[in-house]
Amino acid sequence: MEEKAIRMEDILNEDSSSDDDIPNICEISEENKKKISFEQDIPKGKPKSGRIWKEPKKRFSSIVKSRGIKLSFEKKQKLKENLQRAKDMSRAIKEKKQAEKEAKKQRRIENLKRAEENRKKGEVVQIIKNTAKLKRMKKKQLRFIEKRDTN
DSSP: OOOOOOOHHHHHOTTSOHHHHHHHHHHHHHHHHHHHHHHHHSOOOOOTTOOTTOOOOOOGGGOOOOOOOOOOHHHHHHHHHHHHHHHHHHHHHHHHHHHHHHHHHHHHHHHHHHHHHHHHHTOOOOOOOOTHHHHHSOHHHHHTOOOOOOO
């Protein structure tokens, strides 16, 4: 007894014979391939977010990178020298600014010391020899009393 296999295509297309189906299936698969590639070429519609200017993200592996133009050895050396010269100039400028800043700071400290010395020289001092007076003074008066070196 001969058993015939029934395919889904046969059921759907009852009018076509089984011998003709095999090439049609191959053609359909090729058409499907063309359809799929054609669908990929069709641009997408308006995105839900409304940002029409945004393009869909590409996978990192699909991005083509160029290696750039190869430079000759002499050009590389020139670029390297120019870069080194620029770095040296930049370093010199930074050192100069730092030195100026340090000098300004030192001058400010000296001026403060000189001002403090001048203030001390100009003070009017009254020496208290009798220490019993200190015990009789009130709190407010004691706040104004300062100890000084009388040398």
